[in-house]
Amino acid sequence: MEITEVRRRLRRALGDLSEPFRLTFPGGKDIYELGRVRISQLQLDLVVDSTVTTLPPDSYTLDSAEGIVTLDEPLVANSTLMATGMAFGLFEDAELDEYIEVAVAIHTHERELDPERYREEGTGFIRYRHQKMTLANLPLVEEEPLIILATIQALWDMATDAASDVDVWTAEGTHLPRGQRYQQLMEHIDALQERYNTMAAQLGIGQNRIKVTTLRRVSKQTGRLVPIFREREYDEVGPNSYPKRLLPPIDAPNEDESGLPSPIWGPF
Known part of the structure; x- marks a missing residue:
């Protein structure tokens, strides 16, 4: 696209x-x-x-x-x-490109296209081609959800600008509800977000999609995490199909940053 x-x-x-x-x-x-x-x-x-x-x-x-x-x-x-x-009345092209970039990053986070299975010329080996999902190779069915997500990013900036507007009351009793613009924008953002979530749930896309992960275990001998590798098809061979390590993030909210080594036999 x-x-x-x-x-x-x-x-x-x-x-x-x-x-x-x-x-x-x-x-x-x-x-x-x-x-x-x-x-x-x-x-x-x-x-x-x-x-x-x-x-x-x-x-x-x-x-x-x-x-x-x-x-x-x-x-x-x-x-x-x-x-x-x-x-244009609202945004420049450069501003829209920023909203689109953010929407693409959110929508395609940690996603790949379906692997392409092909036979290599010359060797006859079966290969698998893995490609990360980008705007250029985005499937046709996901274009509309991406537009909705980019629209939400743009409306958030408009809502932030409207959040500073206050209602005006004049001495003659005239009331100018300037805050109504902010309320309408927020209601529209909520409606678009619900629409995006519904389409994402139906298609299994976006950050709310169901993910299948592999639990990591700790070795009883070394006390360290046992490495895990990306799954492969049974007939997948060649340099591009070598075992690839998966490195899930390790939560360490209370990590010791002093750099002092821990003694093996206690404090003595």
């Missing part, structure tokens, strides 16, 4: 649709305020005596959040600058 497709579906879920614009400005300056914020896909064209020249991206700097363009050199006085692009 391409990041551009995820970003498009995420904007549709948030209602953050694009607003195309085409603006013209007189020349003679090197800084222009476009009057649009959260700009994406900007193109600058310089018009001099009916000749149109597209400015390369490395000849100017765009502050997409504020909608300010800074040119490397001022334009000539008798020129016209045309700005064409897309503006």
Whole structure:
């Protein structure tokens, strides 16, 4: 799944649709305020005596959040600058990419694709290909849950911004319930989270999926954990199928960090 497709579906879920614009400005300056914020896909064209020249991206700097363009050199006085692009009302592309990255990390945590069984050319041995799950190889059935999870990440930031709004009461008795926006956002987040959990439970995906783990035991002779290895198919051979150690985390909340060795025969 391409990041551009995820970003498009995420904007549709948030209602953050694009607003195309085409603006013209007189020349003679090197800084222009476009009057649009959260700009994406900007193109600058310089018009001099009916000749149109597209400015390369490395000849100017765009502050997409504020909608300010800074040119490397001022334009000539008798020129016209045309700005064409897309503006959004809620988030920039970079902000959405951060939400998508967090959602992918949560959704694909410690997950792999189904092993692919194939016969190696030349040797005829049966091999197994293991691949970690990423956004690029995400199964089609899991795209919608991922969009929902990314939407939740974006709404949390919106809810945090709305949490500082307070209700307004005027002397005339007018009441402005500004805190209602925060309540609506939280209710929507809860509804989306319930929807995601339902889909994840039905498909066995996400962090709430059922996991099968192997219990570790301690050797009576050494007092140390007995190593465990990843399971293999009975016909899995070759360098990529050698035993692979599993290293589950060891809880040590009261670990001694002094570095002093423990005596074998007690304190004497």
